[in-house]
Amino acid sequence: MPSEVILANAIHFLERFQPFSFLGEVDLRGLCQHLKVQYFEEGEMIFVEGMSPEKEFFIVQKGAVDLVQKTQSGEEVLVDVVGEGDIIGLRAFLAKGAYATSCRAKEDVLLYLCPFHIIADLLARHQQLALFVATHFAEKLIMRAEKLQEFTTWRGEINSDQLNPRAGYSDFQLINSKKTVITCLPETSIRDAASLMNQHQIGSLVVTDKAQKPVGVITDADFRRKVVGENLDVNQDIIANCMSAPAITISENPTISSLILAMGKHKIRHFVVTEDGSAQSKVTGIISERDIVVALGNNPLALIKEIQQATDVSTLKLTRDKVEKLLTNYLKQEISVGFVTSFITEVNDALIARAIDLAKNELADKGLATPSEDYCWLSLGSEGRKEQLLRTDLDNALLFFNPHEDESVASYFQELGKNVVDILVKCGFQKCPGEIMASNPRWCVSLKQWKTYFNEWILEPDPNALMHANIFFDFRAVQGEKALAEDLKSHVFALIKMAKSFLNFFAGNALQNPPPLSLFRNFVVEKKGEHLNEFDIKARAMMPISDGARILAYYDEIRAESTMERLDALARLEENQAGLFEELKMAYGMLVRLRALHGLRNNNSGRYIDIGNLNKLERQNLKHIFKTIGEFQTLIRVRFQTDLLR
Structure with missing residues (x-):
């Protein structure tokens, strides 16, 4: 356990930063009692991409660290720089996986080390902490993937594992490759290759070595430009003399946007899919310009x-x-x-x-x-x-x-x-x-x-x-x-503005649905009818937030139209309640997603949910959201004195 001086310093430091500022005095002190301090020199590695996390994550106390990822060719890409108060290494623990980046001291740095089990307990008990962490890491993943995608795409290294579809491009669609690939060896005669294409009614062949590793591509256009245009002998000359080489290789299921960028860079019309995305592994598929055009028919x-x-x-x-x-x-x-x-x-x-x-x-x-x-x-x-x-x-x-x-x-x-x-x-x-x-x-x-x-x-x-x-x-x-x-x-x-008493009645309607948890912390579900024992996510979770945001928007003369836009405007307008409105905004986004996914899965409106089908994390998040709704409704009840209307 740290000394009282170190403990006091740690508390004073962490209470300045989210999400630790969400914790009460007791929990923050309890967290700081388990912290250790570790020093890293400039350039020293803190952890390495692919490693499994130990028992602790890190909080930057002084200095800064670089987060880097490797491309398939081994080059390092700087995807983020984090400084004082930032958390590193926690995502791997939450995802139960390996570190997605390497972490290196950008300068001499002091880190707090905190045991995972301490933060796990706090996440389970503090909805503000859980909502912040979930949103924070989602945003960080998008930003880091975006930087890696920018780097790898313009070098012809299009690895779909790295080019995560959450990277923030205008088109997030993945494109599937053709699995049936017709190949030939470089020494195949031009005539035999043309016959092979005619036999299979295809417009291209992947040229491979004997180990099925790609060396080039031959297309109809190559035949026109190089065979006919240069008077090659179709019986004597071989495919190696007219193929397009080297083949531009990719891994499975890249994003359309990454392919379009690479097409412009390399002036090509075909991509060869391999096991690991490189030319040193076996061919597994091919993607043509036509495949991209067809897929583009489904972009926004x-x-x-x-x-x-x-x-x-x-x-x-x-x-x-x-x-x-x-x-x-x-x-x-x-x-x-x-x-x-x-x-x-x-x-x-x-x-x-x-x-x-x-x-x-x-x-x-x-x-x-x-x-x-x-x-x-x-x-x-x-x-x-x-x-x-x-x-x-x-x-x-x-x-x-x-x-x-x-x-x-x-x-x-x-x-x-x-x-x-x-x-x-x-x-x-x-x-x-x-x-x-x-x-x-x-x-x-x-x-x-x-x-x-x-x-x-x-x-x-x-x-x-x-x-x-x-x-x-x-x-x-x-x-x-x-x-x-x-x-x-x-x-x-x-x-x-003229009839201010209206807002009190309006607020009363916004409080028709109290937080949907019973005295025993169980979900309040439908007691009869077609949806017996199902949870009404619209009436009991979404409407309390959207109704409350609406009444406050009219109260503050905010013309924003969506619930999340209204909450965002309220957070800017009412600084003393900004934390609550930010939580509600995150919570509402989660509810919108959950309802839509449930509706698509069951081919219905998604309004009624079988609580038994939710996983533990979803149930826990909902309970955190209900507590936030309770705080929101208390604010409305006090501000508009709705108890006097009874």
Whole structure:
């Protein structure tokens, strides 16, 4: 155990840095009692890539260390530099694997050594600590992989184990290689090689030595340029005289982005896949430019473009199905929730816009011309918050500018609303059970009528009615004259400013779902009905956060639309509560991912989860999240004095 002086110094040092600043005095002191101090000279190795971790991880107390990774050719790449207060070596323990990088003292450095079992106990008991560590390491992995990818790609060393799909490129897709590879030896005659290609109806051969290690590639283009163009003798000359060499080799399943970069660098059209990604191992596959072009049809930009150019509903449906497959890949690859929600929002917005165009065409075919009055399509609820990853219930509305109360204008837009909803349903979305859709005449009305609705909800708040109307406070303009939606939004903020008591009723609705743990720390599950003994992740975990973020956003006049954007804005605005809002933001991202994965796995909305199917870490994370929700609801209860409404 360290002396009291060393102990006091360690406590004073660690309490300045996250995540140790999340710990209480007792736990921080308990942690520091187990610390040891170790000195490393400049250039000295602290641990080496591939080694199994010992019993301790490290905290930089003074100085700085370099984290490096090796490429397949053995070159070292600097992927990170860490300094005072940073943690190193903990990821390997959490992942139960070897060190992914080597760690070397950049200068003379002092490190605190902390036993793994101490941090494991703290992670189990402190949700702030666990959420910070999970997010911190995910971000670090992305950044380090990105640096390694940049280095290796531009040297022709494209190893998919190193080029992790979480590297942050615009296209995270992996591409599979062709497993059936036709090869020939360098001494094969040009005629025999051409016959082999003709026999198998292929456009290329991999040229290998007798050990099946690649030495080059021969393609149709090589035959045209080198054989025909240079008058080679097809009977006498051999493939070695016209093949493209050396072969550019890669390992299995590289990212599309890495291949595109390498194609530009090497001016090639084929990649040879080998066992370890190098030319010193056996050939296992081949990837051609055509394979990349085909795969690019499933990247985000290509899919959005496909939606925008669709001429019929069946094409829209097929493209949206492709999006679901890409979504599954992104979630499995642990791409950031922020990127995934942004991507799906762009897709859904493009789909709605195209559905409106097709619906207008249908009405035009019936002789119904679009009125000159401006209109705006509104997404509501989770889609209004840019959070609808799965094709669940439709929540939408339509507003139009109709100052003269022209019935023909209202009639046209009501028909348009019905047609658009029908198209979206054919694309796989579900109708809203409560009929909160633009196909319902009640929610397809003029700007004047929308203002009347909000006047009633805000100036004369009825708790029961407001509970059902909550969804309308998350409206977002998708297509049409978006200034109409801005006009309505400004009207809502002005009303709330005038009728401050409304926020108390609004806050009361935000507290309808308390933290879902029983007195015995068990999950509160459904007690009857179709989902007996299942956990409602939407109502009991996600809504308490999204509802709370909404009420505070209106309270602080924040115009951000998504829950995570609202929490981010709140963290910047309220410094004394920034820690709580940051935790809630991380927690909400985890919940969005968990629900989407569960829904994709079970082909449903993902709302109801069998707790028995969650692993220990998922259950533990949820319990930590519930505690954070409890703190959040206490803040809302105190700020808006909701107990006085009872």
